[in-house]
Amino acid sequence: MKINVQTFVDQILDEKYQSKNEKTTVAKLEQEKTISDGLTYISQTTAKNELAQFEWKVKMPVGDDTSVRLETSIINLPLMNSKTITKILDVDQDSEVNVYLVCEDPDLNRSGLRIDLCASVTALADDQESVVKMAQEWITTQLTTIQTNREAAKEEKK
Incomplete structure (x- = not known):
């Protein structure tokens, strides 16, 4: 799936994309079925040439909830930062649409954000099973990091 850069930015800024929350x-999100359901939503939406976001609000064992998302984009920036894309990419070009994994939490790292390529929309459609396994590992790593950092901060306060 390809999209013109300016069209992409306009659709995101106008909130013309499908979204599900x-x-x-943590235990449920680390299961293949939960992740597969999110990726299926993304795959079905992009099959209709629509952009999509799927967000899990994760109840953490300690502290505030965490946001873990699947987002379709043309660059590894969260959808909320779409204005920046026009400064980085040529707005007249077409770009491949990819699926990105996004985790936001102040206890994740200094920036409070981690975003990585999950798969191209084409790869997701062709081999969702492999994409689910990769996403599962990535999500588990981010959630473990958050929990470890929260526990360490708790110990430092003692």
């Missing part, structure tokens, strides 16, 4: 727990 779910509340979940």
Whole structure:
């Protein structure tokens, strides 16, 4: 799936993309079925040539909830930072649409954000099973990092 850069930015800024949110727990989100459901939503939406975002609000064992998202984009920036894209990419060009994994939490790292390529929209459609496994590993790593950092901060306060 390809999209013109300016068209992409306009659609995101005008909120012309499909979005779904779910509340979940760490244990549930680390299961293949939960991740597969999110990726299926993205795959079905992009099959209709629409952009999409799927967000899990994760209830953490300690501290505030964490946001873990699947987002379709043309660059590894969260959708909320789409204005920046026009400064980086040529707005007249077409770009491949990819699926990115996004995790936002102040206890994740200094920036409070981690975003990585999950797969191209084409790869997701061709081999969702492999994409689910990769996403599962990535999500588990981010959630473990957050929990470890929160526990370490708690110990430092003692």
